[in-house]
Every structure is written in structure tokens, then in C-alpha cells.
Amino acid sequence: MPAYRSDRWFSFINGTFFIVLCLTMISPLIHLAAVSLSEARYANAKLVYFWPKGWNTEVYSMILGMDNLWRAMGVSVYITVLGTLISLVLTSTIAYALSRPSMPGRKIVLRGIVVTFIFSAPLIPNYLLVRSLGMENTLWALMIPGALSAFYVIIMKTFFQGISSEMFDAAKMDGCSEWGIYARVAIPMSLPVIATIALFHAVGQWNSYFNALLYIRSKDLLPLQVLLRNLVMEEQASNMASSAEVSLVMTPEMLKAGITLFATLPILIVYPFLQKYFVKGASLGSLKE
Amino acid sequence: MVRIYHKLTSNDALLLLLIALPGILHFLIFRYVPLLGNVIAFQNYNLFAGMADSPWVGLKHFQNMFTYAEFYRILRNTMLLSLYSIIFGFPAPLILALLLNEIRQKWFQRPVQTLLYLPHFLSWVIVGGLFVNLLSIDGFLNTILGSLGLANRDFLTIPEYFRSILVSIGIWKEIGWGMIIYLAALSGINPSLYEAAMMDGAGRFRQMWSITLPSLLPAITVLFLLRIGHVLDANVEQVLILLNPLVRDVGEVIDTYVYRVGLLGAQFSLTTAIGIFKSLVGLILVVGLNALSRKTTGESIY
Numbered sequence: 001m002p003a004y005r006s007d008r009w010f011s012f013i014n015g016t017f018f019i020v021l022c023l024t025m026i027s028p029l030i031h032l033a034a035v036s037l038s039e040a041r042y043a044n045a046k047l048v049y050f051w052p053k054g055w056n057t058e059v060y061s062m063i064l065g066m067d068n069l070w071r072a073m074g075v076s077v078y079i080t081v082l083g084t085l086i087s088l089v090l091t092s093t094i095a096y097a098l099s100r101p102s103m104p105g106r107k108i109v110l111r112g113i114v115v116t117f118i119f120s121a122p123l124i125p126n127y128l129l130v131r132s133l134g135m136e137n138t139l140w141a142l143m144i145p146g147a148l149s150a151f152y153v154i155i156m157k158t159f160f161q162g163i164s165s166e167m168f169d170a171a172k173m174d175g176c177s178e179w180g181i182y183a184r185v186a187i188p189m190s191l192p193v194i195a196t197i198a199l200f201h202a203v204g205q206w207n208s209y210f211n212a213l214l215y216i217r218s219k220d221l222l223p224l225q226v227l228l229r230n231l232v233m234e235e236q237a238s239n240m241a242s243s244a245e246v247s248l249v250m251t252p253e254m255l256k257a258g259i260t261l262f263a264t265l266p267i268l269i270v271y272p273f274l275q276k277y278f279v280k281g282a283s284l285g286s287l288k289e
Numbered sequence: 290m291v292r293i294y295h296k297l298t299s300n301d302a303l304l305l306l307l308i309a310l311p312g313i314l315h316f317l318i319f320r321y322v323p324l325l326g327n328v329i330a331f332q333n334y335n336l337f338a339g340m341a342d343s344p345w346v347g348l349k350h351f352q353n354m355f356t357y358a359e360f361y362r363i364l365r366n367t368m369l370l371s372l373y374s375i376i377f378g379f380p381a382p383l384i385l386a387l388l389l390n391e392i393r394q395k396w397f398q399r400p401v402q403t404l405l406y407l408p409h410f411l412s413w414v415i416v417g418g419l420f421v422n423l424l425s426i427d428g429f430l431n432t433i434l435g436s437l438g439l440a441n442r443d444f445l446t447i448p449e450y451f452r453s454i455l456v457s458i459g460i461w462k463e464i465g466w467g468m469i470i471y472l473a474a475l476s477g478i479n480p481s482l483y484e485a486a487m488m489d490g491a492g493r494f495r496q497m498w499s500i501t502l503p504s505l506l507p508a509i510t511v512l513f514l515l516r517i518g519h520v521l522d523a524n525v526e527q528v529l530i531l532l533n534p535l536v537r538d539v540g541e542v543i544d545t546y547v548y549r550v551g552l553l554g555a556q557f558s559l560t561t562a563i564g565i566f567k568s569l570v571g572l573i574l575v576v577g578l579n580a581l582s583r584k585t586t587g588e589s590i591y
Contacts, residue, residue: 007493014388015397022404024461028419031429046432094312103305109313116320118518119572122564123547124557125326128340129319148315178304207412210526214552225414232418233530253422260418267410275403279469 029264036060036258043251058249059258069262071220072227075139076206079223083143084202087152091197092190095153096182099160100168117150127214141215142223143205152197159193160186196281199274206267228263232256330562336555350562359546360563366452367542370528371520373456379516381460382467383509387497389468390475405465417530420458421445446535455531455540459524474508475501510588518575521567543567 030050035043039054047053063069097103098110126145135141163186171181187194209225216222222230330350332343354360385405392398408416423429426443435441444450482500491499523542532540541549543563551560575590583589 010493011391014391018389018392018397018401022401025404025407025465028423028429032419032422046427046435090312090315094309094316097305097309097312100305102301103309104302105306109309112321113316116316118575119324119568120320121323121327122561122568123544124551124561124564125323125329126319127552128326128329128557129323144315145319148312148319153312178301179308182308203410207410207414208526209412209414210529210548213529214548225412228412228418229414229530232414233421253427256418257422260415260422264411264415271407271410272403275406278406279402 029261032257032261036254036261038254040249040251040254043254056249056254059254060262062250062255063258063262068219068222068227069224069259072222072224073263073266075221076224079139079142080202080206083147083205084198086143087147087201088194088198090148091152091156092187092194093182094148095156096160096186098153098157099186100178102178113150113153123214130215136215137217137221138215139221142208142211146204146211152201156190156193156197159190163189192277192280195277199277200281203267224263228259231259327561327565329558330565332558334558334561336557346558350559351566353559354562354566362538363541363543363546366539367521367523367544370452370455370523370542373452374459375516375520377456378460378463379513381464383471383505385464386468386471386475387501389472390501391493402465405468407465408462409466411462413524413526413530416458416462417527420454420531424454445531446533448536448539451536451540455528458531459527470508470512471505474505478504506586507588510582510586511590514575514579514582514590517578518571520574521570 027050031048034050034052035048036059037052037056038048039056042048042053094109098106100106103109130136130141130145135144167185167189168181171185176184207225209223209229212223212226213229216226326340329340329343331345331347332340333346334340334343389398389401392401411419421428424444425431426441430444431441444454478501483496486496486500521543523544525542525544525548528540528542528545529548532545547560547564550556551563579589
């Protein structure tokens with residue numbers, strides 16, 4: 001590549017641009033960490049930027065003692081793990097059947113699925129359905145209705161079809177039923193796509209709060225995101241932190257910052273391990289039917 | 290029982306149907322039954338009477354909807370938000386992918402990508418918390434502005450700023466994620482095309498214009514069509530978390546209105562009518578633009 005002078009300028013500006021952009025992605029989190037670990041008088045005087053002033057872990061000992069936060073995290077882990085399993089079973093079975101030429105009514109089912117991709121019912125009918133199924137105020141309401149999406153079914157079906165048909169024929173010769181082919185050939189051979197869909201679904205399930213807002217009434221069943229919304233957005237934390245005994249060591253902002261980071265931690269911990277999957281997976285998403 | 294089981298497991302077609310059955314039932318129950326549930330838009334739906342016993346009122350709710358000033362306000366807000374996020378948010382990941390592609394140093398590219406993807410994995414509650422912290426009257430941005438001697442403002446409660454802030458935060462969160470598909474498409478371009486172009490004396494921008502962009506056109510078209518179909522779906526999780534009473538006039542969109550008035554206020558029939566209107570607009574746009582795109586570029590989503 002010939003190195004023109006203008007090219008070098010472009011590369012320099014481009015590189016700088018990306019460094020600045022990356023800083024905007026990470027700096028809000030660093031600022032929160034610094035605030036949550038500072039002494040209250042510095043935080044109050046707005047003197048904390050990206051490094052804690054003074055040192056104070058009081059916020060975190062308070063957070064670690066919050067039973068409702070732990071319970072909410074438990075609920076979130078539960079619905080994420082179980083919800084993802086349900087989604088994978090439903091997605092892979094229907095996708096497998098649709099990928100097999102001998103599946104009766106294949107075209108009709110496939111069309112029926114694609115229709116849901118472009119046309120979906122509004123919020124209220126969905127709410128009334130969940131209610132009439134008796135799922136309101138149960139965790140099922142957060143896991144079952146969203147378990148299947150047309151998008152993932154089509155991605156997985158496309159992947160199954162890409163597996164060479166000789167594999168399937170050989171299994172058949174060896175006396176495998178369709179059920180056996182699904183369990184022993186199709187699934188083991190499509191672990192990358194399964195991991196990707198599991199990851200996408202799990203992230204969505206972990207992060208969503210709107211469904212819980214619609215369906216969950218009981219405090220014991222609130223997932224982490226809803227509790228977080230109540231604590232961080234609706235001033236409950238302020239009330240907690242301004243009770244006389246704590247206001248000297250922490251400000252409401254410090255407590256909010258700490259809670260936000262605490263809730264971000266699970267994602268930040270698993271994130272580096274997931275990266276190789278989701279990059280591959282996101283490009284799978286560009287596949288056409 | 291045993292005979293039925295044997296028959297089922299020995300017949301491929303039947304067995305496949307059985308394997309697909311849970312999924313098919315799920316689609317029927319959770320996608321198609323709610324479509325039938327749309328009929329409550331033609332009733333005065335009463336939660337206790339149920340669908341069967343609620344009185345039919347024909348098109349009353351649709352007529353009400355169009356005579357209702359509030360409806361135009363939320364429709365306008367939804368369209369404006371959507372328009373801004375298409376104008377600014379749609380090209381953003383594409384531009385970013387093109388720029389990142391110009392960086393040849395792998396040791397630099399990888400960590401940059403990692404950081405750019407990160408916000409996509411944070412929930413809207415967390416992102417909302419981050420930006421409320423950043424933009425509130427005693428937030429971080431005001432601290433910085435204050436030290437420069439500029440006036441303090443509570444940015445999220447100023448109606449003139451609200452839509453821009455909402456769209457910007459949306460771009461901030463999803464820009465890195467959005468560029469993945471373009472990056473995948475970019476890596477699939479045959480390098481010999483670039484070599485040939487360089488031989489012909491094409492510079493960096495000429496190559497981008499004549500090789501890179503045409504190669505990305507299919508991906509761009511498909512993503513654009515998918516985006517258009519959701520033109521009236523604001524991201525309810527995002528808007529709801531950042532919306533506050535001071536900016537309701539400019540910030541309330543169809544989805545948050547349906548939640549607030551329809552669900553919390555129990556106006557089931559009227560808001561279902563609004564929901565149907567929203568779905569129809571999306572459907573018409575997708576079908577229309579899909580046909581247009583198939584004619585002009587040959588690309589379509591179905």
C-alpha cells in the first residue's frame with residue numbers, strides 16, 4: 001500500500017476518533033466506580049471524576065447486605081437459565097423438523113412463521129392472553145411467551161440445511177429414527193449456532209424489564225432489572241441513603257452508582273468469554289432464508 | 290398405547306410432526322391467538338365480562354382515535370423519533386464499519402471492537418441510570434460545564450433536547466453492534482477487486498465508492514427494509530426509562546401511551562385500536578418498500 005501523506009493523516013485522525021469513541025463507551029462506568037468508592041464529602045462537592053477521592057467501601061457493604069437485591073438477582077439467573085433452555089428446545093425442534101424434506105406441511109408452517117415476523121399483535125391482546133392463561137404474576141410469563149422467535153427458527157433451520165445430507169442419510173441407514181438424527185447428528189453438529197442463539201436469548205432475557213413490569217406484581221418475583229429501575233430511577237435509593245445514619249458516609253448518588261455497577265458486574269464478567277461467539281452469531285443474522 | 294408409540298416412531302412424517310408440535314403450538318398460541326384478540330378493538334372490552342360478553346361497538350374506537358388530539362401528538366412524537374433515528378442512527382454503524390475497516394492494525398482493531406460492542410450488552414435500565422447520572426442537574430456533565438463557567442441544566446427535562454438525547458443514546462448503545470453485519474460483509478469482499486482498482490489508480494475514497502459500497506448494498510437494503518417495518522415501534526424499554534412528566538408532550542410515543550393509558554388506565558379497546566393502526570402502518574410500509582426494492586435493486590426480504 002503506497003503511503004501518501006494524506007493517507008497517513010487520515011489514519012491518524014481515524015485512529016484518534018476510535019480512541020475517543022471507545023472512551024465514551026467505557027468512561028461512564030469508570031466514573032460511576034469512582035463516585036461509588038469516594039468519600040461522601042468529595043462526591044457531594046462533585047470533585048470526583050475518574051478516580052476515587054478518599055476511599056470508602058461503605059456503599060458496597062450496604063449493597064451486599066440488601067436481601068431484596070440478592071433475591072432479584074436469583075430470579076434473574078433463574079429466568080435466564082431456564083428461559084434459555086426452554087427457548088433452545090422449542091427453537092431447535094421446530095427448526096429441525098422444518099429443515100427435513102419429509103416434514104409434512106413444511107411450506108405452510110414456514111409461511112405461518114414468516115408472517116409473524118412482519119405482523120404481530122399489539123400489546124394489549126398479548127397481555128390479555130397471558131392473563132387468561134393464568135401466567136400473570138408467575139415467572140412463566142417472562143419465559144414462555146417470548147421463547148420462540150421467527151428469526152431464530154429461520155437461522156437455525158438454515159444452519160441444519162447446511163449440514164451435508166449424507167450425514168443424515170448415513171444415520172438413517174444405521175437405523176436412527178428422525179428423533180435419533182435430531183439428537184445425535186443435528187444437535188451435536190450445530191453447537192456453534194446453538195451457542196449463539198443461547199447467548200442472544202440469554203442476554204435479552206437478562207436485560208429485559210418491560211415484561212416484568214407488565215406481568216409481575218409480587219415483590220418476591222421481581223427480576224434484577226425491575227428492582228434496579230425502582231432503586232435507581234425512582235428515588236428509592238435516595239430515601240434509603242438520606243436516612244440520617246448513612247448520609248455522612250454516602251450520598252444517594254454513591255449508592256445509585258454502586259447498585260448500577262453491581263448489576264452490571266455479571267455482564268462484565270461473562271462478556272470477554274462470549275465475544276468469539278457473538279461476533280460469529282451476529283453475522284449469521286445476515287443470512288437470508 | 291405401545292402400538293401408538295410404535296406407529297409414531299416408525300413413521301418419519303408423523304414423528305417429524307411430533308417433533309415440531311411444541312413449536313407450532315407455541316406460534317399458534319402466542320402469535321396467532323393475540324391476533325384474534327385484536328377483536329376487542331371493535332368492542333367495549335370489559336375485563337370481567339371477557340371477550341365473549343363484551344358489547345360490540347363497530348368502528349367507534351377507530352373513529353374516536355382519529356378525532357382525538359392526543360392521538361396526533363403521540364403519532365407525531367413516534368414518527369419524529371423514528372425519523373431521526375433512521376436519518377442519524379441507520380447510517381451510523383455503516384460509516385463506523387467503513388472507518389474501522391480502514392484500520393489495518395489488528396492489535397488496535399480487536400480491543401476497539403470489544404469496547405464498541407459493550408453497551409449493547411447493558412440493559413436499558415443500566416444505560417438509563419448511566420445517562421441520568423450524566424445528564425441530571427447535579428450530574429457529571431453539569432460538573433464539567435460548571436467548572437467552565439457554563440449554566441447548569443437538567444438536560445433530560447428540557448423538551449427541546451429530549452428527542453435528540455433519546456436518539457443519541459440509542460445510537461451510543463447500538464452503534465457497535467450494528468456494524469457487525471457490515472464488518473462481516475466487508476470481510477467477504479474479494480481482495481483482488483481492490484488490487485485491480487489500485488492498479489487502475491483508484492485512491493482510498495474511489496475504492497470505497499466503487500467497490501466497498503456496492504458490495505455492501507444487499508446488506509444495507511435488507512437492514513433498511515427491516516428497520517422501516519418498525520417505523521412506529523419506538524423502543525419501549527428505552528423511552529419508558531428516560532421519559533419523565535416534564536417531557537411527556539414531546540417524548541410520549543404510541544408504545545408508552547398504550548402501556549400507560551391502555552394497561553395501567555384499563556382503556557383496553559381504544560389502545561388496541563391504536564395498536565392495530567400501528568401494525569398496519571408497519572405492514573403497509575414493509576410490503577410496499579419490499580416490492581419497490583425488488584423492482585429497483587433486486588433485493589428483498591421475502
